Amino acid sequence: MTNVTQTAPKIGFVSLGCPKALVDSEQILTQLRAEGYDTAKSYDGADLVIVNTCGFIDAAVQESLDAIGEALNENGKVIVTGCLGAKKDADGDDIITKVHPKVLAVTGPHALGEVMDAVHTHMPKPHAPFIDLLPPQGVKLTPKHFAYLKISEGCNHRCSFCIIPSMRGDLVSRPVADVMLEAENLFKSGVKELLVISQDTSAYGVDVKFRTGFWNGRPLRTHMTQLAEALGELAAQYGAWIRLHYVYPYPHVDQVMPLMAEGKILPYLDVPLQHAHPDVLKRMKRPASGEKNIERIQAWRAMCPDITIRSTFIAGFPGETEAEFEYLLDFLKEAEIDRLGCFAYSPVEGATANDLPNAVPEEVREERRGRVMLLQEEISKKRLQAKVGKTMRVLIDEVERTGGAVGRTAADAPEIDGVVYVKAPYEPHRRLQVGEFVDVRITAADAHDLWAEA
Ligand code: SF4
Numbered sequence: 001m002t003n004v005t006q007t008a009p010k011i012g013f014v015s016l017g018c019p020k021a022l023v024d025s026e027q028i029l030t031q032l033r034a035e036g037y038d039t040a041k042s043y044d045g046a047d048l049v050i051v052n053t054c055g056f057i058d059a060a061v062q063e064s065l066d067a068i069g070e071a072l073n074e075n076g077k078v079i080v081t082g083c084l085g086a087k088k089d090a091d092g093d094d095i096i097t098k099v100h101p102k103v104l105a106v107t108g109p110h111a112l113g114e115v116m117d118a119v120h121t122h123m124p125k126p127h128a129p130f131i132d133l134l135p136p137q138g139v140k141l142t143p144k145h146f147a148y149l150k151i152s153e154g155c156n157h158r159c160s161f162c163i164i165p166s167m168r169g170d171l172v173s174r175p176v177a178d179v180m181l182e183a184e185n186l187f188k189s190g191v192k193e194l195l196v197i198s199q200d201t202s203a204y205g206v207d208v209k210f211r212t213g214f215w216n217g218r219p220l221r222t223h224m225t226q227l228a229e230a231l232g233e234l235a236a237q238y239g240a241w242i243r244l245h246y247v248y249p250y251p252h253v254d255q256v257m258p259l260m261a262e263g264k265i266l267p268y269l270d271v272p273l274q275h276a277h278p279d280v281l282k283r284m285k286r287p288a289s290g291e292k293n294i295e296r297i298q299a300w301r302a303m304c305p306d307i308t309i310r311s312t313f314i315a316g317f318p319g320e321t322e323a324e325f326e327y328l329l330d331f332l333k334e335a336e337i338d339r340l341g342c343f344a345y346s347p348v349e350g351a352t353a354n355d356l357p358n359a360v361p362e363e364v365r366e367e368r369r370g371r372v373m374l375l376q377e378e379i380s381k382k383r384l385q386a387k388v389g390k391t392m393r394v395l396i397d398e399v400e401r402t403g404g405a406v407g408r409t410a411a412d413a414p415e416i417d418g419v420v421y422v423k424a425p426y427e428p429h430r431r432l433q434v435g436e437f438v439d440v441r442i443t444a445a446d447a448h449d450l451w452a453e454a
Contacts, residue, residue: 008038009123012046012075014067015141017054019197019245020109021082022141023150025052027112028081030138032119043074048104048123050115053096055084055167057346061095068100079118081107086167087350109168110153138185145395145435146193146414147186151179151227155199156206157287159274160353161314161345164199173205176213176222176230183231187238192435193395194235195243195413196228200287202248225255232264239437241395243413245270248287249296257303266410267307269300274314276331277324283356284317297335308411310339315372316365317345318356325368329375336379339417342372377447384418384445394420394452396436405432407440409450418449425454 011032015025028050029039040046049071053064064084071078080096086108087095096106105118140147154169183194198204205211205222212219220230224247231242242265247253249271260267273293275281300307313328332340344365347354360368394407397414403424412418422440425432432438432454440452 008036009047010038010040010045011119011123012040012043012049012071014049014051014071016052016064016067017060017082018056019148019195020150020153020199021052021054023148023197024082024110024112026138026140028052028115029141031112031116033138035116037119037123043071046075048077048079048119049075050079050081050119053080053082053084055082055087055095056164057348060084061087061349065096065099068096068103072100072102076102077122078103079105079107079115079122081109081111081115083109083164083167085109085111087163090349138182140186142414143397143434144190145397146195147191148195148197149179149183149186149231150174150197151201151204152198152207156203157200158285158352159287160283160285160356161317161348161351163348163350166350168199171200171203171207173207173222176205176220176227177215179227180215180220180230180234183234187234187240190435191240192238192437193241193243193414194231195245196231197245199246200248201244201246202250202253203287225252225259228256228259228265232259236264241266241410243268243270245413247271249273249293250287251296253296254299254303257300257307260307261304267304268310268410268413269307270310270413273311275317275320275324275328277320277327280317280320280324280328283319284314284353294331294334297337306410308338309335310413310417311337312341312343313372314343314345315368316360318353318360319358320345320360320368325371329371332372332375332379336383337376338380338383338411339413340372340376340380341416342369342376344369381445381447384447384450387442387450388445389442391439391441392420392452394422394438394440396422396432396434396438399432399434403431405438405454407438420450420452423451423453430454 051068051071054060080103085106089095104122107114152173154171155165156171202224204224208222210221210223212221235242247269259265392409394409396405396407398406405422407420438454440454442450442452444451
């Protein structure tokens, strides 16, 4: 990857899991580079391999264990970090060391210091680090034009289907000045879209009582609204987008609507609702479960008509009756959520929801998931069809050999939402560039994606 020094130890890296885990990986890679370590692209070229794991659902646990096994077979020197590192089995034993006793060290998630201690122990750091080779934005695993910005770690909620708090602990908000500095460095490096992530973005600052920090000599509260506004102003200087993820429907979320309506941040809100029926939400122990979500969504649309609402839902949660499920379908028909993901409930080892009575049989869970997705396809088709004929701004993600390109509008987050297929421009010598904003005219739509002319 670089020629830091001929003798710099080479570290291989395998990154699994969600965007929060990806940010942990970026921080570890950044620190490795800062200390003069080099990175290796293959197992046999590496002196040591770090595997960042995911432990959320059983399939992810297996994928992580397989990745560790592969790294041990191919290389032999392996340090493990991430959510699975904090997970115990039914006997209270460490899952990873039970399956793979030869790993050199295991840490939980968000454990930069511990991972670096393990690296120093097993692969001592080089004497003359060329720290000036490290870009100020750190090492990123995302394409150059977008990046995730993690504003806090952990979560104060205890949703009954989730074990993240037991793995990542309670909410710890990053100092607001650190977040702003990271954002500025990312913009300076060419990032055109920042995706704000955490476990609960709406709770940013709760743990520090919304302490006032300072940014560029100005006081700035550790609070989602003030942070969104400051990020929006900074993004405007670089012509970039700010997108908010993992926001719960608390009343104070209304305060970011004017920022969206004025174009300071993208009119896009990722609100994981998980269900609509109040009894199911109570059994799920969801944050903001007492809120009237339909009214909240309608109020957001009244304040910011262009808003795109994204959400995820769980079908077949323990005890979900057919009536409760139909209540969810009615909610979805009325709410017309723009972007929706639905999962059939899957028990996660260690989650308290496993002890709830009246588990829903697997085929019913799958069938209900199918019904949600069928309904959503109709809703999404209708909402995307309404965009045909409009001119929209697109951020280009990929350029094809033919000159055509794939991009996203404000309504599409990378990886999880749809895309816009942009026809090659008519002008000769005009080639679209990755990371470029282009105004396009939407010519066609299906249930997920759009087609357009530049
Ligand atoms: S809000 Fe609920 S689902 Fe999200 S991380 Fe916290 S406990 Fe888990």
